[in-house]
Amino acid sequence: MRWAIVIAVASHACKSPAPQREVHVSAAISLKEPMEELARSYEAAHPGTHIVLALGASGDLATQIERGAEVDLFASAADAPAGRLVEAGRASPSCVLARNSLVMIRRKDPALALVDWSTIATSTAVEHVALGLSPSVPAGTYAESTLEKLGVYRTIAPKVVRGANVRQVLDLVAKGEADVGFVYATDVRGRTDVTVVGEPPLSARPTIAYPLVQASNANADAQSFAKLLCGADGQAVLARYGFLPP
Amino acid sequence: MSDVLWLSLRVTVLALALVVPMGGAIGWWLSRARGPMRAVLDACVLVPLVLPPSVTGYYLLVLFGAEGALGAPLKSALGVRLVFTPTGAALAAAVVSLPLMAKGAEAAFLRVDRALVEVARANGLRGLTTFRLVTLPLAMPALAVATTITAIRAFGEFGATWTFAGYAEGRTSTAPLELYVALQSGDDARAGHLALVMTGLSAAVAVALGVWGRRSRSS
Amino acid sequence: MSLVVRGRAHAGAHTLEVELDVPAGVTVITGPSAAGKTLLLRAIAGLHPFAGMVTFDGADFRGLEPHARGLGYAPQEPAIWPHLSVSAHLTPFADAARIDELVRALDLASLLARRSDVLSGGERQRLSIARALARKPRLLLLDEPTGALDRATRERVGDLIKSDAAGATVLLVTHDLAEARRIGDTFASVESGRVTSRPRPVE
DSSP: OHHHHHHHHHHHHHOOSSOOEEEEEEEEGGGHHHHHHHHHHHHHHSTTEEEEEEEEOHHHHHHHHHTTOOOSEEEOSSHHHHHHHHHTTSEEEEEEEEEEOEEEEEEOOTTSOOOOTTTTTTOTTOSOEEEEOTTTSHHHHHHHHHHHHTTOHHHHGGGEEEESSHHHHHHHHHTTSSSEEEEEGGGGTTOSSEEEEEOOOGGGOOOEEEEEEEETTOOHHHHHHHHHHHSHHHHHHHHHTTOBOO | OHHHHHHHHHHHHHHHHHHHHHHHHHHHHHHHOOSHHHHHHHHHHHHHHHSOHHHHHHHHHHHHSTTSTTHHHHHHHHOOOOTTSHHHHHHHHHHHHHHHHHHHHHHHHHTSOHHHHHHHHHTTOOHHHHIIIIIHHHHHHHHHHHHHHHHHHHHTOOHHIIIIIOBOTTTTOOHHHHHHHHHHTTOHHHHHHHHHHHHHHHHHHHHHHHHHHHHHHHO | OOEEEEEEEEETTEEEEEEEEEOSEEEEEEOSTTSSHHHHHHHHHTSSOOEEEEEETTEEOTTOOGGGGOEEEEOSSOOOOTTSBTGGGTTTTOOHHHHHHHHHHTTOGGGTTSBGGGOOHHHHHHHHHHHHHTTOOSEEEEESTTTTSOHHHHHHHHHHHHHHTTTSEEEEEOSOHHHHHHHOSEEEEOBTTEEOSOOEEOO
16 A cells, blocks of 8 residues: 555656657767857756757767667767768758867976977877767868877877767876877866967868758757758857858 | 787786795685684785775875885886786786685685695695695696686786776777777777677686586596 | 792783792692693793793793793693604704613604604604603603693603603693603692692602
């Protein structure tokens, strides 16, 4: 008898007053701050709709979707992970959200010997070079191809250590586990513990674009949130966090 | 594939070099001590067993990271880094498998008939001589089993290694980490292959332990 | 008096009160089983906690580890090390000549290379006695050392102990009154948890 009451109470507690609608969004972790802000403002404008954000390495997120994760929108930090889903017929392109640039970073420490793009392969001050774990982490793939174009990747390959996403690469450099790292310019905005060495030489500079794709069965809420992201309001927020216009 | 297994083997051996003497000594002490200090050490030794490995890895990072309480002096004084090195991976594996070695060694020493130790002491053999002549040889079979179980745990360590030692190809990329990375990057064939090899190895050791256990009981 | 023991030892609910003065020579300790004879020997050896004092030839045993008490000890169960050969039981304690002497006297010479876990009960007891005698200790604690031996062997081994340990102080626990009379110089008994009587000469 008592159990019946407990169960009745429990099942009642599980029922929410109005069924909440959810939009599942997977996004490259470099988009963390603007995505969170845009999700909050969308939820504020559309009561009853909840944006469920999954942030991580774009390649990992694409793999999750391929393995059956139900995701309405996917914002990738490179063409390849989004392209895989489009080719498989799981998603269709919405727009290009933004562009970004790759930078070399070091820990902010005046005692450190100077290192730049021309000396990275030869400097004895460089023991660990932090790259995103490619191909899952686009920032790692961009950095690899840039270093290859500069002809130094083979030399530094034995020093390469991997971050599971671009923010972990940033963290590895900030904590001193790695001596240099490669992240997006937007990742280091407002960070006082790391310094930007600079962008790669023009000849080796990668083109970094963030495509947004939506699932073939995306509902009206998802489409409406995608419209916000691709539209002027979304673009304004992205610009405020340092992203370049598409 | 073979270089991954070779690295895993090296890391496991290095971990054993740390954990077997240390866990053995702790087990020896636990087998003899009484009172509150024993209870405290007993609980401390079990911590890595009850903590999620990622939490153990976090504490290792706090201690032995480049900015850690021990890691910072280690780096500045000796230029030694543990994160992203095989030694770091071995340290993570050693800490996580320490409870198995310590408790296994404790049980091994407790199983040695006290009368056989006492007769050595009462006839004039010093503690160390008694240990070498009587206690250690008699505990050896059970210590070997404890070492084998510890080795398998160290070989399969993932969480603390990932959190503390990180992922660096050829240095910390042991078989369990490689499997995870292969799975994440969608390389299912490689993940499946690695899973199969590790299952085979672990099963072989489990069967060997069983056969050996039956043989030593019947002899 | 050579060995003086005053105090008490506890084992579980039992208490053994000891007031014992032992001269040099063989002192036979008798008493019903479970009276505390083994406990007495273990307390003197430092293997069991003892509240009180133990002195031997003026040396205080308090705070001395068992190995530093200069004893020879043969426990009731022979406590043979199963992983060692017969000879390896003796080499830590004596040189080759002494080992040779002992194994001849105790009929162990043909067994020296044998694994000890295949020895018979009698062989185990003789090996345990040889181990206790090997260092020629000045204080010997023998806990029913000949219980598994036949009558003839028992007499021979008893005589050996007597002659080999001449000048030493021997505490010999035994149930065998014939053996007690044969080799005992003095006599003490443990009864209802007390060793109070001073050893008196065997009648």
